[in-house]
Amino acid sequence: MPGFWRIAPGQQLAARGWNDEFVLYNNLSGDTHLLDGDSTALLAHLQAGPASLEALVATFAGDIDPDDAAALPGTIASLLDQLAGLYLIESLDAPC
Amino acid sequence: MLTVSALTRKEIAARLAGPGLYLRTGPFTNCIRSDSRFLLDGICQMYGAYAIDESGFADFHLNLHRATGWRRWIRPQVRFDNDGEAPFEPMPANHAFPMLEWMLNWCVSGSANSYLIIHAAVVEKNGRAMVLPAPPGSGKSTLCAALASRGWRLLSDELTLIGLDNHLITPLARPVSLKNASIPVMKAYAPDAQFTVPARDTSKGTVAHLKASDDSVARSAEAARVAWVVFPRYRAGAPLALVPIPPARAFMRVAENAFNYSLTGARGFQALGGVIDGCSSYDFTYSNLDEAIALFDGMAGAPQ
Numbered sequence: 392m393p394g395f396w397r398i399a400p401g402q403q404l405a406a407r408g409w410n411d412e413f414v415l416y417n418n419l420s421g422d423t424h425l426l427d428g429d430s431t432a433l434l435a436h437l438q439a440g441p442a443s444l445e446a447l448v449a450t451f452a453g454d455i456d457p458d459d460a461a462a463l464p465g466t467i468a469s470l471l472d473q474l475a476g477l478y479l480i481e482s483l484d485a486p487c
Numbered sequence: 488m489l490t491v492s493a494l495t496r497k498e499i500a501a502r503l504a505g506p507g508l509y510l511r512t513g514p515f516t517n518c519i520r521s522d523s524r525f526l527l528d529g530i531c532q533m534y535g536a537y538a539i540d541e542s543g544f545a546d547f548h549l550n551l552h553r554a555t556g557w558r559r560w561i562r563p564q565v566r567f568d569n570d571g572e573a574p575f576e577p578m579p580a581n582h583a584f585p586m587l588e589w590m591l592n593w594c595v596s597g598s599a600n601s602y603l604i605i606h607a608a609v610v611e612k613n614g615r616a617m618v619l620p621a622p623p624g625s626g627k628s629t630l631c632a633a634l635a636s637r638g639w640r641l642l643s644d645e646l647t648l649i650g651l652d653n654h655l656i657t658p659l660a661r662p663v664s665l666k667n668a669s670i671p672v673m674k675a676y677a678p679d680a681q682f683t684v685p686a687r688d689t690s691k692g693t694v695a696h697l698k699a700s701d702d703s704v705a706r707s708a709e710a711a712r713v714a715w716v717v718f719p720r721y722r723a724g725a726p727l728a729l730v731p732i733p734p735a736r737a738f739m740r741v742a743e744n745a746f747n748y749s750l751t752g753a754r755g756f757q758a759l760g761g762v763i764d765g766c767s768s769y770d771f772t773y774s775n776l777d778e779a780i781a782l783f784d785g786m787a788g789a790p791q
Binding site for chain 1: 733734735736738739742748749752753756757760763764
């Protein structure tokens with residue numbers, strides 16, 4: 392399934408949020424991360440199952456001003472890269 | 488309940504030299520053995536109100552003995568071991584009491600993992616606790632000592648113990664460690680308080696300890712709920728400033744000041760989350776202790 396993103400297998404994420412900021416605990420790494428609301432919403436969506444960039448864009452397109460829609464794929468791709476850099480998610484087509 | 492002050496100096500010395508003085512500090516019992524008169528002086532001066540545990544059980548076994556051989560005579564030293572393990576270099580003999588305090592902190596921070604342990608002072612008034620996490624040199628202990636001398640209950644000047652299940656602070660009221668310039672400041676601010684003789688040229692400079700109030704010691708079984716997390720910073724001449732910190736950022740900063748956050752895992756995360764949920768967090772800059780205390784007294788007296 393190239394181009395799909397998922398939560399790392401076995402990973403259980405616990406989150407607490409205040410206003411639009413969240414702290415997130417990763418049981419696999421033991422790390423705690425400070426995340427914004429958009430990143431946390433992406434993670435929450437991926438906790439339900441793997442999703443492609445296109446599917447994520449379609450999911451969140453309704454949450455933004457139509458004038459900003461063109462920027463949404465790039466923004467989500469950037470957030471996914473950041474979450475992958477924190478080992479919170481992984482790409483299914485990533486090399487082992 | 489037998490307290491240290493119920494024993495004569497000679498009886499305390501005999502316990503230290505023999506089976507050990509089973510000193511109760513907060514939720515812990517410490518079996519202390521020593522032949523150091525400096526340590527005996529410090530215990531008699533600072534720990535009179537503390538209970539002696541006569542059950543024969545101890546959480547920690549601390550041995551502080553004078554070095555043998557030529558070190559008995561030339562620049563005498565005291566060495567520490569914990570259950571036979573000697574993790575630190577010997578120190579000058581007259582540093583025995585500060586050494587005991589550091590070793591008590593070391594024992595707790597290294598093994599009391601039924602708590603989330605924050606490197607922070609904590610005081611309480613009207614049932615509301617204020618946690619003061621801060622790096623050395625921030626004025627944390629001075630502020631803590633000043634609050635404790637003006638009616639706030641001392642829960643700890645160094646180790647804040649957060650219950651993993653109930654998210655309450657378990658008191659660990661012990662002498663407040665003061666360093667360098669804060670010693671004369673506090674002697675002037677609390678002239679009736681009791682201080683140890685300053686130990687000079689320690690690894691932290693000159694160190695003296697301020698005795699915890701008898702009320703703080705007597706109430707050491709009384710847990711408290713956190714109402715505020717305040718990151719203090721002393722800056723000469725600065726106006727009083729109390730700046731709110733968003734809760735998620737306060738969470739991360741408190742976690743950075745924890746000794747065992749990683750070790751406690753998800754339970755530590757939830758405990759700290761529970762604390763942050765129930766409190767307000769601030770960056771606090773001050774230069775005048777009276778102004779700081781007036782501000783905090785007002786917060787403690789305000790309706791919840």
